[in-house]
Amino acid sequence: MDAVVLVGGFGTRLRPLTLTRPKQMLPLVDRPMIEHVVGRLGAQGVARAVLSLGYRPDAFEAAYPRGRCAGVELFYAVEPEPLDTAGAIAFAARTAGVRDAFVAVNGDVISDFPLADLLGAHRSQGAAATIALTPVDDPSRYGVVRCGPDGRVQAFVEKPPAGRSPSKWINAGMYVLDPSVLDLVPEHRPSSIERETFPALVQRGVLHAVARDGFWIDAGTPAAYLEAQLALSGGGWIHPQAQIDRRAEVRGSVVMQGAVVGPGASVVGSALLPGARVGAGAAVERSMVGFRAEVGADARLCDFSVVGDDSKIPAAAALSNERVPGA
Ligand code: GDD
Ligand code: MG
Numbered sequence: 001m002d003a004v005v006l007v008g009g010f011g012t013r014l015r016p017l018t019l020t021r022p023k024q025m026l027p028l029v030d031r032p033m034i035e036h037v038v039g040r041l042g043a044q045g046v047a048r049a050v051l052s053l054g055y056r057p058d059a060f061e062a063a064y065p066r067g068r069c070a071g072v073e074l075f076y077a078v079e080p081e082p083l084d085t086a087g088a089i090a091f092a093a094r095t096a097g098v099r100d101a102f103v104a105v106n107g108d109v110i111s112d113f114p115l116a117d118l119l120g121a122h123r124s125q126g127a128a129a130t131i132a133l134t135p136v137d138d139p140s141r142y143g144v145v146r147c148g149p150d151g152r153v154q155a156f157v158e159k160p161p162a163g164r165s166p167s168k169w170i171n172a173g174m175y176v177l178d179p180s181v182l183d184l185v186p187e188h189r190p191s192s193i194e195r196e197t198f199p200a201l202v203q204r205g206v207l208h209a210v211a212r213d214g215f216w217i218d219a220g221t222p223a224a225y226l227e228a229q230l231a232l233s234g235g236g237w238i239h240p241q242a243q244i245d246r247r248a249e250v251r252g253s254v255v256m257q258g259a260v261v262g263p264g265a266s267v268v269g270s271a272l273l274p275g276a277r278v279g280a281g282a283a284v285e286r287s288m289v290g291f292r293a294e295v296g297a298d299a300r301l302c303d304f305s306v307v308g309d310d311s312k313i314p315a316a317a318a319l320s321n322e323r324v325p326g327a
Helices: 033-043 058-063 084-096 115-125 179-184 193-204 222-232
Strands: 002-006 048-053 072-078 102-106 109-111 129-135 143-147 153-158 169-177 207-211 216-218 249-251 266-268 283-285 300-302 318-320
Touching (some): 002 033, 002 084, 033 048, 033 072, 033 109, 084 102, 084 179, 084 193, 109 222, 115 207, 129 143, 129 193, 143 207, 153 193, 169 179, 169 193, 179 193, 193 207
Parallel strands (some): 002 048, 002 102, 048 072, 283 300, 300 318
Antiparallel strands (some): 129 169, 143 169
């Protein structure tokens, strides 16, 4: 079975970390996000992952030059311009010569949703497309779905205004698609699977869904990316080659290779990417410090602040929910 993995977005919500690499090449604990995603697909029987690439495709080709990732064969489909989700899936499937029903996933979703349940429902209901649903408290940043008792989707609304969602069940970003769905997708122009293709399938009564409550994270925002770091590391992890001063406090955080935490510093609920440095007496709370970035002595970072690669936060600076460099 083939899976198209969407990894071509700009990752704007994770800037500045995504200015230098695609979101799915950002590290989640001990490996790039893409390896978690592809590894989970491989463990569930996917033999080939067709990477739908757009933004900075060379990062993937450089990391997996032999065309294998987490034990799964890779096919690189590089789109000539951003084609949005439906355009990107169709371009990748056509380029890779996919002929049978296939899986498509958002490359920033880490979940234990059972693919077998999705495939089983797809086959037994004879739908054109079957999508996975997961429940969330605030559906407004997702695709919200209302279903009938038979699993047929009655409404698909992408990012409805807060308080106007037809249900708490959202599109989990994992689909089984019949190749016939590709006929609905125009070539050579962007089109959105959430805003165009799925609503068209709903009209025809051929979009089905399978709902499961389980581990599910879309790691595309600073808060969710941090949540994924902690969930996948069982609450925290320190790389054996990180240097933590014995007078420092590190709690509920992921500290990656070569990161350094100075005396009297505290790092709580945060992620220090490879080579990040936190100076003496500094405090980093629910924030992320990028590759080789430096937090000066006695500086204070909190509330999902994000420091980009190689950036320097001056001594004693205070940042709350800030990005450095800014947009
Ligand atoms: N190749 C390619 N080209 N990939 C793209 C493009 C494009 O033009 N645009 C986005 N992507 C990729 C992103 O890299 C990501 O892996 C995936 O498509 C989804 O894009 P996001 O930007 O992460 O979308 P979202 O999180 O706002 O919403 C989507 O995911 C939610 C669940 O996580 C939607 O599918 C929602 O309906 C869904 O609920
Ligand atoms: Mg996303």
